[in-house]
Structures are given as C-alpha cells and as structure tokens.
Amino acid sequence: MSTRTLKYRGPLAALSAEDKRRLLDRSGESDAQVATRVRDIIARVRKDGDRALLDMARELDRANLTSVEVPRARWEAALASLDPKVRRALERAARNIAKAHEAQKPHAIEVETEPGIVVGRRPDPLGRVGVYAPGGRAVYPSSVLMGVVPAKVAGVGEVIVCSPPGPDGLPAAGVLAAAALAGADRVFALGGAGAVAAMAYGTQSVPRVDRIVGPGNAYVAAAKLQVVDAVAIDAPAGPSEILVVADRSVDPEAVAREMLAQAEHDPDACCVTLAVSVTVAETIAAAVERAAAKAQRREIVTTALRERGAVLSVDSLEEAWPFVSEFAPEHLLIATAMPREHLERVRNCGTVFLGERASVAFGDYMTGANHVLPTAGLGHAYSGLSVLDFYRWTTYQHVDHAAAAQLAEDVGVLADSEGLFAHAEAARAWRKP
Template identity: 40%
Template sequence: MKITRITDKKVSLRRTIDTGTEEQRKIVQDIITTVRDKGDEALYSYTKTFDKVELEDLLVTEAEFTEAYNELEAEMVTIIQEAAGNIRAFHEKQKRETWISYDENGTMLGQKITALDAVGVYVPGGTAAYPSSVLMNVIPAQVAGVKRIVITSPPTSKGTLPAGVLVAAKELGITEIYKVGGAQAIAALAYGTESIAAVDKIMGPGNIFVALAKREVFGIVDIDMIAGPSEIVVLSDHTARPNEIAADLLSQAEHDKNSSSILVTTSMQQAEAVKREVEKQVATLPRHEIARASIEAYGHIYVADDLDTAIAVVNELAPEHLEVLTDNPLASLHEIKHAGAIFLGRYSSEPVGDYFAGPNHVLPTNGTARFSSPLNVDDFTKKSSIISYSEKAFFKNYKKVAKLARLEGLEAHARAMEERLK
C-alpha cells in the first residue's frame, strides 16, 4: 500500500465510475431485446450459455427449499433468524405514515404513502453466496408493505441456488424465486416473461453486466442504484491498533479486485505498521489473490497532519463504509458529512454492519454518499400529494393562480381558474 502525506484540506480524490465498455453495453442491449422478444425461451438459452446448466424449470421448487434446510446446519439457521430480527427492528423505525392537515379556511392538504406493488431482488452468484443480500433487500420492502417480492439469482452448476440464499428467503416468507442471473434476469424483471411477471423496481448488486442492464431498463422500472465496487475508509489516530485496522481493510479487499481499502490516519508510525500488517495478513486469506490485487490497485494510506485535515479527506472520499477508530469517535461524528455507514469505535468492525447489527448494508458507492443514502423503507414507497381546496380558499387565490399561469404563457391554465366564476 502506498503511503501519502496530506497537509492541505483541499484534496481531490474522487474515483472514476466504471460505466462499462461499448462492447459490454452492446451485449447487454442485445440480451434485453432478446428476452423482451422471446421471453422464457431466451432465459433458458442464456442460462445454458452463461451458467453452463440446462434447467427444466426456472422457479425454485419446494424440494429445493427442503434440501437447503437439510444442507445448512441448525445453528446457521438460528443466526439468520436473529440477523433478520435485528434488521427488521431497525427498519421498522423508518416507517412513515400518511398525513393530512386542515387550514382554517377549509382546505385540506396532505401526503399519501403507498407501498410499491412489486419488487424484484437480484442476488448475485459467482464466487460467493449472499444470504445477507436477501435479508437486506427483502426486509425493508416487507416493512414498507410491498405485497409481491420476487428474487432472481444465477444457478450453481447443480442447477439450484446456494442453501444460505434459499433458507434466508424462506425464513422471510419469500418463495417466488427464479434461477436466472445476469442481464437476462434484469430484463425479465423489467419486461416480464411467460414465467416471471414484471416488477416496478429492481434492487440488488451484480457484476458489470447486471449494472449496465439496470441502467438500460431504468425508466421502464425504478432501480436502487448503479452500485460500484465495495469501499472502506478507516479514520484513525495513534490509539487504534494496526492489526485490527489491517483486518478491517482486508474485509473489503477480499470482495473484489476493484474494491477500495483506504486508511486516513494522523500517525505516520501507525501508517507504516498497518502497511506491514496488511502484507502479513493478506497472505493467509483464502481469497488472497483477489485481496492482494485490490490492495495493490486501490489500497492507500493517507497521513494527515491533524484530525481536521483527516476528516476533510474522508469527506472528499465520501466512502461506502467509514470506521472511526480514534480516541473519541463520537466527537468527530458531527464533522463527518459524507459516508454511507459510519462505524464508531473499536468494536464496530464493518462486518457487524454487513450482517447483523440491523442498519442496511446496501450503501452508496463511488463517492455518491455525497448525495445518496443507504437502502431504506422509503425506497419501497411512493408519495402522492393530496389537495382538497375549499371554496373560500379558491376565491381568495384564483386571481393569483391565473396571473402566474399567464406569466408562463399558459392561457388555458388561467381560464381553468376563471371558468369557475361563471
């Protein structure tokens, strides 16, 4: 990891967002068109081509759920249940209610909160299984009141889905699960096929083809975000332990070769110690090749002269995950403006938030924490304005409305007000 000393609070460290190549975009566009035109036939064909498996049915069967429970040890099922309870309790606090207010002149104004009808959750496959993606995407949708939640995920070589994914879904009461991955799954959720009815919003992370597909169908359906590679920034002073910092940095590096792991510290001695610890620990990881490639490409240590400068660097980075490992973490909280999730103190290691604490782990990446929030219950609702104008209010204000309309050159708007005087 490279060590850089920073003395100026005015830093520019923003990372370029990967929008894919022209060839990748063309592949995704062709897949979407084919799925839209050929439906299930295209899904079976792409599954055979990309996942190397021939399926008899796209929908997960009850027998597959049973096998998943047989495969997973009982303690793990209990842990999934407890994590789900923590996540649900946190998101219950985010719920909003419809509200209505009345003016003394008889006008009624308000806002109606309505849950989306149908949501699709994409759960990635590939090099790992992600039951946590099921919990984090499904639970806030359930809390919001979404009636239909469907999951798609690429099948394994055995033609089914990982046991952890199926158990997590079943524990939440989700049984509409399809063994379809990639851009073809996104197309199916957006446009519908013979087997998969279309949804209103698509959630969940995936590879570059999934991300590009979500970008292509946005507008036909809503999407959560175009997620970039995982990121962690650790903000520390001399009191933090180098071995723990290194372990936390590597917790993100093992995700993907493009993941970003950054330390911002006020101690050069600590910076050098963390660099040594990262080299020591990465060699022992099962996914050491991925973690090492990530650290070499996107790992960095910034050494600031003081904590104020260090916080300015953090705000510029606007990280997905931020750990604050200082003598008094809470004291810095009000100065931190941009971060998806903020972990305060030694025992708030990032994986606590990934899996168990309760807050959502679907977070803004690529610096978008400057203007975006973690996935939450609001993401699964829409808001309708309620307007019931009284006669008294109308006659008091109709001339003002008509004047504003004519200022904008919209005569019919003005006449719509004046027509009620006849």
C-alpha cells in the first residue's frame, strides 16, 4: 500500500485495519512537553501581566518591545503601503465574507407554549472578541479577515487582533494591513500561548475577551484548550486536510493541484483521494507524484504526502460515503460529474466544494465562506467559524396571571417528587387566579 511519495495507494478495501486507523486518527499524540510549557506560560502571564509578555517577546521572538500594543498609525500605514493588487483582492474577499456572514445573522424568536406562556430567545453580540493571527512561517492576512469581518458583522463591541512580532517589533505587514481593512479595534504584537493567556485573563494592556478565534501552532492550540475555564474558543484546529471524492469524469491534474494546495500548508497536512476505479486512482496518483516533484514548497509537500497522503480506489461512489462520514474532513471536494446529487449524503465535514472547479483555494480566500474549520475528525461535532460564533443567547419567559394559576399545581407535584419543597411552595402560591 505504499509508494515513493504517497503513504497509501491502492484499493480502500485493501487497507489493513491498522492503516485505516492511522489514516482516520489525525488527532496526533499528546505532547506532554508542549502542554507543560504552555501551562507555565499561562501562569507567568497571569502572575506578571505585561512584564511577562515583554520578556517573552524578547526571549521567544527576539523582539525588544516597549509596549505590546501596536499604534493604529502603524497598521493604517501598512494598509496604505500594501501592493494595490493585493489590497484590491483583500477588499474583494472582505466584501464577500461580509455578504455571506450577513446572511447568517440570527433572529430573535418567541413562542407561546400554552395560552399566556411566552418563551423567547434573543441573540446578543459578544462584548469583546480576540482574533489570533499566526506569524513566522505561516502569515495569513486572509485569516485576519475570516475572524474580524464576521465579528464586526455580528456587532461585537470590540475586536482585538494578536499576532507575533518580528525583529522590528511589529506583526507582519500583511496582518497589520488586513486588521486595518477589516475594521479591527486594537492590535497587539503578541504571539503563541502568551497571546492566548493575555486575551483569556487580561493584563495591564490587553483586555480580557469573551471568545478567542483563529488558527495557530501547537502551542496556540494547547493554550486555547487550557483557558476554556475563562473564555470561549472556536473549534480546536490542527494541520490542514482535504478529502477528494472523484469519479471517471475528473481531470486528474485538477485533483493533484488540490492535494498539493493543502499539502504545502504543513508537513503534518493530511491529503486523501477516493477515486472510482483503480484506473482513475492510478492516473490521479501519477499526477500527484509529478506535481509534488515540481512543487515550490517541495520539502513540505513531500513530507506531508509521505506521512499522510493517500490515493485510494473504490468500486463505486456508494462505497466512498461511509468513509467520508467517518473521516470527517476539514475540506471535502466532490469532484464528480453531478456533485450536487451527492450533497445530501455528506455529514461531518468542515466545508464542501461541489465540482472540480470549486477549488479549495477559492474558499480559502474569496468565496465568502469561512476558512476557519474543524480538523482531525472534529467535524463530527464542530462546525466551521460563522457569524453565530460571535453571539450569546438570552432566553426569557413571561407567564401571565391566568397561566400562573394553571401551572401552579402540576409544577408543585413535580417539585415535590424531586424533594424540592420550596420550589413547590413557590409554584402553588399562584394557584388562585
């Protein structure tokens, strides 16, 4: 089942139980050293606040900061100096993200469960949200848009952005420009677990937020999981992944391009194709091999494909869907002649791309859908980031005089049965209309 570049190659049905388990389990081994280091960083930030953040910027980022906050003039200058072509593309992306997320905004509801009893539920925007933007090897201005724009659409009171400083003491220029374009309120030159701790618990300069969103490395992911006692987070995220389902109509080169586009993200990326027929699978595998040999990020691509790359054959599309559901990919590309016909079969994935022309790259940047998505099989329980992540809900209920009299005895009976006698008394006090 192995080949020079791809980890797995052959019929899906021929995978051993152990190989299938390894392919499905993308959670990664728990790194005790990372968890311990993150715990120490969080404790340090909680104890020493800004001083700890400034010291860690010097120790970890080699940046000598006098303040952790980036003046607005610096990020507005970054936007002004941005390549005009890049700026136009970011503006187009921001417009589409805003339009797509505006359509997702929830509405208040009320229902009369019985005459005189009204139950309502109202969406309230969060007061303050923190958006983490990676730095270093991975700098993604597009991810700033994906976090800030939906938060602003939702009406969040304040949106802050944290991103690691470079040697000049500032986050990457593209990140600063995207923060200005998206309408962020404040930007901080903070990275890694320290940034997460600062947003979760607050420091002298960094305000405490209600939710932290955005991608990051293993330290960021571990820190987000360790601060859930204090703040809400988006779905825990790991390395990028794609699952392609292809039939005989597919262009093998198109599938290869999609495989490489995800493989170049990270050496731990997971890229899998299920192709109908051995012939189609072998043609796609050969295209992947050729493309990998010429990739500009060849070392990252080949490492990813050797560790977690697969092109597997199935006898029919019917054989593919159970595996798709079990795998729960971050990105699912249905590269078939009639992709919409299969959409109802899909569950448990971050986002679906219908047809080979619906490149994942389009979704990553420009369609307006959010690219912050669950990975490692967490699509079984989590959804991709949306405008809904930036609200909390207030539930309310009203009971009129007559309804209270009608409720009193039955509620008293239930309360007595549970041994909550004060509850019963509170209810029965309203027995008389």
